[in-house]
Amino acid sequence: MLTTTTWRLSAVLAAASVLAGAAAVSPAHAVDRCKVSSKTLDNPAYSGPWPDNWEFTVKACVTESGGAIRHWATVSWDLPEASAGSGPTFNATGTYVEVTATAVGGGLAVTKRTDLAQRLNSAKDGSAIPASYSSRWSSRHRLFTDVILFLDWKGDGKGPQKIHFSPSPSIPGSAR
Numbered sequence: 375m376l377t378t379t380t381w382r383l384s385a386v387l388a389a390a391s392v393l394a395g396a397a398a399v400s401p402a403h404a405v406d407r408c409k410v411s412s413k414t415l416d417n418p419a420y421s422g423p424w425p426d427n428w429e430f431t432v433k434a435c436v437t438e439s440g441g442a443i444r445h446w447a448t449v450s451w452d453l454p455e456a457s458a459g460s461g462p463t464f465n466a467t468g469t470y471v472e473v474t475a476t477a478v479g480g481g482l483a484v485t486k487r488t489d490l491a492q493r494l495n496s497a498k499d500g501s502a503i504p505a506s507y508s509s510r511w512s513s514r515h516r517l518f519t520d521v522i523l524f525l526d527w528k529g530d531g532k533g534p535q536k537i538h539f540s541p542s543p544s545i546p547g548s549a550r
Contacts, residue, residue, distance in 0.1 A: 404439040411540035417456065417463065419529035424456035432539035434473075434521045443545065444508040445475035445519040449490070450501035457497060466491040468526025468534035475507045478516040478544050484509070490523075516544040 410433045417426040429452040437444045449471050457463055469491035475484040488504035511517055519542040526534040 404437050405545070406435055406437045407543040407545050408433055408435040409540045409542050410434075413537060413539065415525070415535075415537065417454070417527060418532070419463075419527045420456050420460075422456060425454045426456040427454050428452070428457075430523060430537070430539075432521045432523070434519045434539060434542040436475075436517055436519045436542045436545045438545050441510050442508050443475075443511050443517055444506055445473060445484075445517070445542075446503065446506035447471070447473045447519060447521045448501055448503050449521070449523065450499075451494065452499045453497065460497075462491075462495040462528055464491045464494050465526040465528050468524055469494060470524050471502070471504045472520075472522045472524070473504050473506060474520040474522070475509070476518055476520050476541070477511075478518065482511070482515060482517075491526075516546055518542045518544040 410431065412429065412431040415428045415430060417428065420426040431450045433448040435444075435446050435448075437446065466489070470487050470489050473486050473488070476482065484507050486505035486507050488502065490502060490504075493500060493502055521539045521541070523537040523539065524534040525537065
């Protein structure tokens, strides 16, 4: 004969098993595929005695959730000593990041651009999550996220520098 405590424990375990089984077959869970890459960039407009290399890290991701595919990224940076209190380092018009939803082999691409000049010129280490793109794609396409950083260094006499980071791994499109 089962005691009241044993019976309650059995009921709780049975309910937990049913809930765990239902969660395991849920088709709407998100699958992230990300790639992290870093670059050290020299400020070409500075030649003083302090270290002037910026450290940029990009996490490029593609996520499938249900029938939708989302292309997104995180950009983070560490300032060099030379940037502390020296005023703006980047021109506002040419400093931004592009996050592109791309199909393997080309043909499909959607780009979202996010301004970064104000954030980078704030003289603090930081990060940003640029604009993302989300849609439904045909299942015949393998998709990935490409991230390009454009830096227009103030005082270097050149236009924006284009820096490519590693793209995300690819993910199949959705037929839904």
